[in-house]
Structure formats: structure tokens, C-alpha cells
Amino acid sequence: MAAAHFHGLDLDIRDFAAESGEKFPSPATLARWVRAQGGVAKGMRLRWNYLIRLGNTPPVVLMFHDGSAGLMVGTDPSRGVVWLRDPLKGEGEPPVPIDRLRLAQVWNGDILLIKRRRDESEGEARFDLLWFAKLVLREKRGLRDVIFSSMVLSILQIFPALIVMQVIDRVVNYHSMATLVSLTGFVVILSLYEILLSYGRQELSLVVSTRLDARISLHAFNRLLALPLEFYERQQTGEILGRFSAVFRVRDFMTGQLLTTMLDLFVLFVVMPVLFYMSPTMAWLTLASAGCIGLIVVIMLPAVSRVAGQQIRTEMRRNATLYETVAGIRTVKTLALENTRREEWDERTADVVQWRLAAGRMSNWANTLVMPLNLFINRGIILVGAYLILTGSNSMQGGALMAFMMLGGRVASPLVSLARLMETVNEVTVSLNEAGMVLNQPTETRALTTGMRPKIVGALSFSEVNFSYPGSTTKALIDVNFSIPAGTMLGLVGRSGSGKSTITRLLQGVSRSYEGYLRLDGIDLREINLHHLRRSFGVVLQDNFLFRGTIKDNITAGRPGYTIDDVVRAARMAGAEEFIERMPAGYDTWIEEGSTNISGGQRQRLAIARAVISDPKLMILDEATSALDPESEALVNANLERIGKGRTMVIVSHRLSSLVNCDQIAVMDHGKLIDIASHEVLLERCDIYRTLWLQQSRHVNSGSSGKEADKQKEDEQEQGQLPGGGGEQ
Structure with missing residues (x-):
């Protein structure tokens, strides 16, 4: 990262995923990672005679036997030494002269050359x-x-x-x-x-x-x-x-x-x-x-x-x-x-x-x-x-x-x-x-390799946000304005097509062609590196895809550096530990293509475990419980309350019962934000929310207030207000 920083290329070690089977990252693996982040890198093996001739060159990464690395910032052929600096101690640390004998004890001959890509890359050139x-x-x-x-x-x-x-x-x-x-x-x-x-x-x-x-x-x-x-x-x-x-x-x-x-x-x-x-x-x-x-x-x-x-x-x-x-x-x-x-x-x-x-x-x-x-x-x-x-x-x-x-x-x-x-x-x-x-379609390469990489806390702010899907003449979001502090559990409700999922799409960077300002911790989302943004989020969808492989591999998908302890911790948070341990092979149980050998509730809990293993400060759940049976939904909701502590949660759900404990609930209708408040407040002042709540709670109200309804009906009949009433004319 220090060598990349010399060329103005900002890398984040959290974005690096080592190759399976490698004890230490090889120059080829590191070169592929740098190229994926928008730079140019090449790994090679050199002898001392060639290494010491690399004068007046940018910093060169030397790979050591124990998996660590040093930064060569200069050479002195007359004295027979190279100048090395510890990349972890910063640029203020003075370099140290190392001769051939001392370097041979730690250096394996591999180097990594890095520079910033300034022209049109091979990955962006037109395919012709x-x-x-x-x-x-x-x-x-x-x-x-x-x-x-x-x-x-x-x-x-x-x-x-x-x-x-x-x-x-x-x-x-x-x-x-x-x-x-x-x-x-x-x-x-x-x-x-x-x-x-x-x-x-x-x-x-x-x-x-x-x-x-x-x-x-x-x-x-x-x-x-x-x-x-x-x-x-x-x-x-x-x-x-x-x-x-x-x-x-x-x-x-x-x-x-x-x-x-x-x-x-x-x-x-x-x-x-x-x-x-x-x-x-x-x-x-x-x-x-x-x-x-x-x-x-x-x-x-x-x-x-x-x-x-x-x-x-x-x-x-x-x-x-x-x-x-x-x-x-x-x-x-x-x-x-x-x-x-x-x-x-x-x-x-x-x-x-x-x-x-x-x-x-x-x-x-x-x-x-x-x-x-x-x-x-x-x-x-x-x-x-x-x-x-x-x-x-x-x-x-x-x-x-x-x-x-x-x-x-x-x-x-x-x-x-x-x-x-x-x-x-x-x-x-x-x-x-x-x-x-x-x-030859436009790619996300620039957004994935450039932009800021701030530390994510989780504060969200929408300011006059408007958005239309490509080819559509109507707006999916119209002048959406709200803000929530970090650590808030936000629910999104509304009829189908009201714009709930569109908000989550914008948060994930799926669509960046919106108008207005969508800020995360005070930074416009379009200025944040897209790869960094998505790796900082935990996302659980209604229908989550599990890859063919073991349960452990699916929970650590994209993050192979995590240990079995991290996997167990994530499974415990998601409420999946119990059913995993009942399986014959435990975390090594093989998931078939299409997840046919596990239930829908188990699949959702594994998806939640996959989302929380990296301890994200912001989680998005888009209809994550709508396809579950009541028992599985209740279990997942109970786990979500525990998971939501200390992190921002954005939960989209048609079932209002799963959102009553949210700090804030945003009511959407035809792309507009109608109201945002807690459950109790919305019941009092928001007609749309009250209507949705009564529609979904009708079976509860009918059972609890059946006698009152019968008594009211009798009174109305006595007063001649209903057909068949016995009142005098």
C-alpha cells in the first residue's frame, strides 16, 4: 500500500482476498489485486546484480521469506547496499542500508513493481x-x-x-x-x-x-x-x-x-x-x-x-x-x-x-x-x-x-x-x-477502483433525492428528504412500487444516476469507492443465493481470511448455530445447487451470517423475512434486534409487525416520503401507515374485540340504524 500511495493509488487491505491454498500472498496474487484496484503491477524474480541497478526508480516491494515485505526506496551500487524502509512505520521513518549478505537471509528474490494507470486500460478498451x-x-x-x-x-x-x-x-x-x-x-x-x-x-x-x-x-x-x-x-x-x-x-x-x-x-x-x-x-x-x-x-x-x-x-x-x-x-x-x-x-x-x-x-x-x-x-x-x-x-x-x-x-x-x-x-x-x-457496455470499473475509502459509521442523509430508472418516464423517487444518525434501526414501508427497494439500491451503489444528495457519514455516496462501499455493507435479500459448497465457504464468501471462530460467531449472531450443529458434517455440510437440502429459513439465517461476519456498520435487509413461515420469521426478527445493536439497520418489509421495534419507520407512497417517525407516532398521525397496520392486524382485532362488535351491532339494531332493526317508526 505504501508503494501504491507513492503513485497516488489508495488501497485498502480489507479489499484484499488471498488465493486459497497460499500461506503467504504471492507477487502474482498481489499484482492481480492491484490491477483490480485500478493500478498497474507486475511480479518478477530478480537477482542481486539486477536489483542493485534499479536506481532512480519508484519504490519497489521486496517479498520476504516469512510473508512480510520491505520497501526498497534506493540503491547505492558503489557501496553495495540497497535502502529499505518498513512500510508499516510510515514515510517519516528513515530507510536502512542493507547489503547483499544480510538481504539474502530474508529476501526470496521476488519483487513487485507498482504504478498508477494513466492511460486507457486493457480492461476498459473497446472490445474489437x-x-x-x-x-x-x-x-x-x-x-x-x-x-x-x-x-x-x-x-x-x-x-x-x-x-x-x-x-x-x-x-x-x-x-x-x-x-x-x-x-x-x-x-x-x-x-x-x-x-x-x-x-x-x-x-x-x-x-x-x-x-x-x-x-x-x-x-x-x-x-x-x-x-x-x-x-x-x-x-x-x-x-x-x-x-x-x-x-x-x-x-x-x-x-x-x-x-x-x-x-x-x-x-x-x-x-x-x-x-x-x-x-x-x-x-x-x-x-x-x-x-x-x-x-x-x-x-x-x-x-x-x-x-x-x-x-x-x-x-x-x-x-x-x-x-x-x-x-x-x-x-x-x-x-x-x-x-x-x-x-x-x-x-x-x-x-x-x-x-x-x-x-x-x-x-x-x-x-x-x-x-x-x-x-x-x-x-x-x-x-x-x-x-x-x-x-x-x-x-x-x-x-x-x-x-x-x-x-x-x-x-x-x-x-x-x-x-x-x-x-x-x-x-x-x-x-x-x-x-x-x-x-462493450459501460462498466463500473472506474467507480470500483477510484473514490474515497472513509471509515463507515452509518449516518445517512437524503436531501432532495430524485431518481428515475433507465427508459422510464416516471420518477421512482421524488424529493426524498430525511436523515438518521448512526446506530439507527430504520424501517421502510409502503405499498408495492412506492420506492422502498429503490432506496436500498441507491445505498448499495447499484444506481448512481440520482439527483440530489445521498450522504453516508456526510460524504456523497458517489464519491465513495464502490468496492469499499459494498464490502462495508451487509445485505440480506428476499431470495438469497448460496453457492454450491460448504456452509463455512458460503458464510466466508469473498472473505477467505476469516477463521472458523469468526464463522461460528457470525452463525451464532444469525441464529444459525443450532441447526448447523445438528447437521452431520456441521460447518462442512455441503450445500447443493439451489440450496435444495436446506429450508428457506435456514437459507435466510445463513445469508444473515454471511452479512454480519465482517461486522458491518450498516446493514440492509430487503424483504428478508417475507418468504419465511411465522416461526422462522419470529426467530430471524429476534436475532435482528440483537444484531442491530451498535449498527445502522435499513429494513424493508411488507409485514409491519417486524418493524414495530424500529427507531424510525419511513412511510413511502408513489416515490414520495409521506412521513418518518416511530411506530406509535405513525399510528396517530399517518393515515397510510394506520391503514396498512389495520389491514394486517385485522385478524388480531377481530379476535380480541368480537364481543364488543356484537354488542355494538345489537345497539345499532335497537336504534333502527341497521336493516332488520326493531325500533318503532
Whole structure:
């Protein structure tokens, strides 16, 4: 953090999550964390000779054997020392000179370089072919070696044809055994070199493609995580996954067909001069035939692109249907919707088959038109060569003709591959556009990596807050004004659509496009680092998602540094300790996907334990008890009273009985704050709250005041106020 602070980058150790299985954080783990916080970091291993030469550099983090670290702030090669400072003692602490021998006792050779990112980062750059090109060019060293090996292999590919020419013209025609022996030795040596070089190039290409594959996959997934929640709420999940998977088509193209075709093109630069030297006429015919193949592909390109685009889109829609069916299989089974889903799947499959058939026919037409030219290059050119020899138009012999045929095939193959590559480019372009519809959406990266990181106390203040959802013409919040001190338990009530959940969304930073001022401890929420804000909150929703894993893993999700004692403490606060200990494996009990092996009340209590384990100063409960049975609700409410001590609680609930103990209750209606006070005060002065309370308490009032109601009815009948009364007229 001290090294990052030198560059103006503010880091919070509470945001760091160590990798599982690491006793001490590695430079790679720390570098990933710094990059996620908006900086640039690189971990590497250096020797003393290189370390001491790092003069006039920003502070360098040295990793020690015991997991600690030191900050190298300078070097003195003449004295053979480096200047280290303890990062925990602040910048005022003078550095200490350390020589090579003393440093070797504590330093493991790992360093971490940190700086602030000042230009557009890779994570924020637009996802397009230019971004891919920049990514490929970053592998300069690997590409240089691959290109060099490809050029050498291209040169070596000339020799087999020349050897065939010599065998036919000299060995066979003149029956020269000595020449055959010499050529045999040369072929063996040449083959050995070609095998080794081919293996080396394949290994280098594999390393480059694997590194590119890793970079593309990591970037795409990080971009997916950086998208705001509002985007996921507006889009269909199946379509998001379908469009995201399109990036892997682009990845396969970049690391597979494109790289292979580009490498094979080196053959042209080496073999074409040899062909023109052997027979300019036949060389021009070969080149013209390959050019015609490319022309046919270019002419058919628009039609192929249109059909390929439709095929990709129909496949995405079918994948969306598959995802929805699997994700909602419980609803499908309980409502007997198998036939409905089957019909939709059949329609989607019919569309896919239709466009796949159209794409196959279009490709078949292209291949049919290209085939005569391809056959001419591979077979017909030998007839032309024979004719030229017989008519004396060409001085080449039979061996030279065979050599030309071998080299001509090598020239035509990359040209045909290049023409077919253009056809694939259209499919990749469509896939890239589909992936870009997801990955090029505005992200939260800036809000997650910049902003203040204050100590959260929990005081909230709304001042003239207005908010509208994207695409909506009506306001979800209208001039909301209220403030509560830290440690307040605030309830939010109101009819559906009154703006209760919208307030919690603004508090969590899900939506930041509000008007007015929403302050936390006197600081506008938009100025606070979004990652820091969300990690400082505890949030429990109506339907909480538990990951597939153990109970302990779910309670410590995102905070792997917590111990089992912390887990037990959180479970005890949430009232979950009792049922966890009754389970066969206790805290190591495995939770299945969808939490099917635990009840709804147990799931809610685990969610509360997950929220309180970090001891947040502000907790948000959005309809956390609405789906529970009365017994589970009563247990959760009792735990909430204990949890709420010493922290700010914002509780959204339709059941007013769970809010009667709140310090303040805010009544919302059509986006406006109607009133805010305690339960007793609201019953006296707020008509909306009183109406809601009477509606929910009717069954209680009817039981307790039944006799009074009957007596009142009798009195009214006696006075002739009700039909059927016995009063005199």
C-alpha cells in the first residue's frame, strides 16, 4: 500500500482476498489485486546484480521469506547496499542500508513493481479487432521466434522439390548410384532439421496461442464482472451467456486459423521467386488460378456473411431457451410445462436447422465453384507443363516439372487458405459484434477502483433525492428528504412500487444516476469507492443465493481470511448455530445447487451470517423475512434486534409487525416520503401507515374485540340504524 500511495493509488487491505491454498500472498496474487484496484503491477524474480541497478526508480516491494515485505526506496551500487524502509512505520521513518549478505537471509528474490494507470486500460478498451491486434502484438518475443522458424521452414521446403528434380534428371536418367547416396544423406539430414524445427515452431505457436487464450478469457470474464447490475436486470440471462460465448469463437479464430494461415503465407515469399525462375508461364497460371479462387470467395462474401449471422443469432436464441429451462426446471416440473418448453425448443431448433442448412448450401456452392480452379492447380498444371516441354516453349526437363508441381501445390494451399480465411472473418465479425453487445457496455470499473475509502459509521442523509430508472418516464423517487444518525434501526414501508427497494439500491451503489444528495457519514455516496462501499455493507435479500459448497465457504464468501471462530460467531449472531450443529458434517455440510437440502429459513439465517461476519456498520435487509413461515420469521426478527445493536439497520418489509421495534419507520407512497417517525407516532398521525397496520392486524382485532362488535351491532339494531332493526317508526 505504501508503494501504491507513492503513485497516488489508495488501497485498502480489507479489499484484499488471498488465493486459497497460499500461506503467504504471492507477487502474482498481489499484482492481480492491484490491477483490480485500478493500478498497474507486475511480479518478477530478480537477482542481486539486477536489483542493485534499479536506481532512480519508484519504490519497489521486496517479498520476504516469512510473508512480510520491505520497501526498497534506493540503491547505492558503489557501496553495495540497497535502502529499505518498513512500510508499516510510515514515510517519516528513515530507510536502512542493507547489503547483499544480510538481504539474502530474508529476501526470496521476488519483487513487485507498482504504478498508477494513466492511460486507457486493457480492461476498459473497446472490445474489437483492434483490441485483439494489440493483444497479439504484446507477444512480440514469441511471435518473433515463430516467424523466424516459419521462414527457415519455408526455405527448407524448397529442397525436397529440388532433390526430386535431381533424382529424376540425374539419378534415374544417368543411373548414378553415387549421386543417389549423396542425395540420400542430404535428405536424412534435411529431414532431421525439418522435424526439429517443426516441433519447435509448433511448441512456440502453442505457447503464444495459449497465452493469448488466457488473456482473452481473463479479460472477457473481468469485463463481465465489471458490468453494472442494472444491465443484468434489463437483459435476458440466456442471451447474455450466448453473446458472451461468442467471444470464444473469436478466440479460436485468432489463436487457430488466423495464426496458422499467416505462418503459411511465408511460403509465398520464399517459393514464388523459385517458381518464376523455373517457369514464368506456369507460375503466372498458378498465381492467376489462386487469385480467381479469392475473387469467387469475395463475391460470395456478403451472402455468406448474412446467412452466417442469422445462424449465429438463432443458435444464441436456442441457447437462451436451454438456459431458461434448466434454470427454471423446478417451475417447469411443478407446473407441468414440459410440453410448452418442448414446443419452444422445437421452434428454436427448426430455426437453427434452417439457417445451418442455408449456410451449408452456400458454402457448398462456393466450394463447387472453387473446385475446378483448385483441381487445375493440383493436376492441370502438369499437363500445361508437359505441353510446354513438348512444344519447346520451355527448357525445363521432367524432373523440373515434378519439382514445380510440388512447389506449386505449396503456393496454392496458403492462397486458398487465405481466401477461405476471408469467409471465416465474416463469421468472426458477427461473433465479435454479438460479444461486443455485452462486453462493450459501460462498466463500473472506474467507480470500483477510484473514490474515497472513509471509515463507515452509518449516518445517512437524503436531501432532495430524485431518481428515475433507465427508459422510464416516471420518477421512482421524488424529493426524498430525511436523515438518521448512526446506530439507527430504520424501517421502510409502503405499498408495492412506492420506492422502498429503490432506496436500498441507491445505498448499495447499484444506481448512481440520482439527483440530489445521498450522504453516508456526510460524504456523497458517489464519491465513495464502490468496492469499499459494498464490502462495508451487509445485505440480506428476499431470495438469497448460496453457492454450491460448504456452509463455512458460503458464510466466508469473498472473505477467505476469516477463521472458523469468526464463522461460528457470525452463525451464532444469525441464529444459525443450532441447526448447523445438528447437521452431520456441521460447518462442512455441503450445500447443493439451489440450496435444495436446506429450508428457506435456514437459507435466510445463513445469508444473515454471511452479512454480519465482517461486522458491518450498516446493514440492509430487503424483504428478508417475507418468504419465511411465522416461526422462522419470529426467530430471524429476534436475532435482528440483537444484531442491530451498535449498527445502522435499513429494513424493508411488507409485514409491519417486524418493524414495530424500529427507531424510525419511513412511510413511502408513489416515490414520495409521506412521513418518518416511530411506530406509535405513525399510528396517530399517518393515515397510510394506520391503514396498512389495520389491514394486517385485522385478524388480531377481530379476535380480541368480537364481543364488543356484537354488542355494538345489537345497539345499532335497537336504534333502527341497521336493516332488520326493531325500533318503532
